[in-house]
Amino acid sequence: MRYLLGTAAALAVAGPACAQDLEVRPLAEVRLRNEHVEQDGLPREADAVTARIRTGVEIASGRWSATVQGQGTLALVDHYDDGLHGPADRPQVSDPQNIGLYVAQLQYRTTGAVLTAGRQKIALEDERFVGNAGIRDNAQTYDAVRAQLSPVAGLRLDISYAWSVRTIWGIDGRGARQQAIGGDNVFANLSYATPIGTFSGFAYLVDQDEAAVQGYRLSSRTYGARLSGSRAFSPAVKLDYVASYARQWDHHRNPNDYHADYWLADATLDVRGWKLNAGYEVLGAGDGTPFTSFQTPLGSNFKFQGWTDKFLTTPANGIRDLYFGAGYGVKQVGPLTGVAFQAVWHRLDSDRLNQHYGNEVDLLASAKLRKTLVSLRYAHYDAREFATDTDKYWIQLDWTY
Known part of the structure; x- marks a missing residue:
């Protein structure tokens, strides 16, 4: 909440500058990964096929810019311990499914x-x-x-x-x-x-x-x-x-x-x-x-x-x-x-x-x-x-x- 209030206040101050000559740049990233792990002491191997998407926008005007970017991670194959949900009989791959705000900055x-x-x-x-x-x-x-x-x-x-x-x-x-x-x-x-x-x-x-x-x-x-x-x-x-x-x-x-x-x-x-x-x-x-x-x-x-x-x-x-x-x-x-x-x-x-x-x-x-x-x-x-x-x-x- 503190960072949202601080960013909103700063945007209000920057308002006059941002009202002219806006440059808008879309942001997009995609990652597809297969991580396979074999670890002694665990009965099964880990297979993590994950897809991550980040998308957002950067808006700039003169010396000011504002960037907002969200991200989501999806486990296409979830035969692994993601560190939060198990299963504990497979090795850990620290990529849990997620959706959230990645960047929100002024x-x-x-x-x-x-x-x-x-x-x-x-x-x-x-x-x-x-x-x-x-x-x-x-x-x-x-x-x-x-x-x-x-x-x-x-x-x-x-x-x-x-x-x-x-x-x-x-x-x-x-x-x-x-x-x-x-x-x-x-x-x-x-x-x-x-x-x-x-x-x-x-x-x-x-x-x-x-x-x-x-x-x-x-x-x-x-x-x-x-x-x-x-x-x-x-x-x-x-x-x-x-x-x-x-x-x-x-x-x-x-x-x-x-x-x-x-x-x-x-x-x-x-x-x-x-x-x-x-x-x-x-x-x-x-x-x-x-x-x-x-x-x-x-x-x-x-x-x-x-x-x-x-x-x-x-x-x-x-x-x-x-x-x-x-x-x-x-x-x-x-x-x-x-x-x-x-x-x-x-x-x-x-x-x-x-x-x-x-x-x-x-x-x-x-x-x-x-x-x-x-x-x-x-x-x-x-x-x-x-x-x-x-x-x-x-x-x-x-x-x-």
Whole structure:
């Protein structure tokens, strides 16, 4: 209700500007996906064939724009546990059927500033800490106000206040998997571009102010710094690199008293379309009590620690992820554009007690045919001391108007 009232008030203020030179742009997206999962310990496999449609409109006039977009997800084949309805004898695929409001925002743009109010997508840097969870059909959005300011060349301030997180669970969300999680969330990122890369400092205050969501144990304060940059050795050879450190503490009603550290070092060498990647990421442990390790409840966590989703919540003993990847891409092959192949191997260990959780291999092939992106994925998790062996297969079509 608060975001609707705020957006309505802002529209009233913007009324004179919006009365002339309106530009109307329809929005439409369609996704069709088949996700198949085989998981040791469960008697049956999962088959999830889902269709997601998003449609809406963007209306712009001068520096003002208003965007409204709804979405619906339909399970064409529902032989899977969607996280809310079961059946519990099949693996989980977190795409429940849903219909709802995806985006409803008002935006003002001027030189050096973008101000956004309402339900919106927020994806900061690599989405490790705050993201949209775009892999899921019902992606994550925020009821928030956001200011993106660039007062001088190279300097950028991005600050948001979000009072509700609209989760991937949709209209049937309940208990620990609610439709929306209220709280006073603040995301602040200050960055400056230099010749060696972009330095940024960040502060993320995550307030999961719902007792049913792990008893407030996912509320945290995270402060850190990051450097990301690239260096070209020749027109055909480039090195991209990222280094980051953060420390996290308990926040607001969190009953735990803890702190945990985060580290990331990542490098990618790009040589004539071939990419070689290596990295090491640590989500540190506290004292070994559940939810005293470094947590990222608002991140797009599918992108990290492998695609089988074994580590969406950081285990009590933390995670150390050593990974190597390789890929190749070409601009066009016949009618296909943006053809890309990728392979990544992860060794996943604990941050304390010297546990080897397991290894994972992830494979991706993708290409675009006109307005449709075709993606084929495969992931295999080889369990050692955490979870169970799992294989996942995806066939996905994404069409955007």
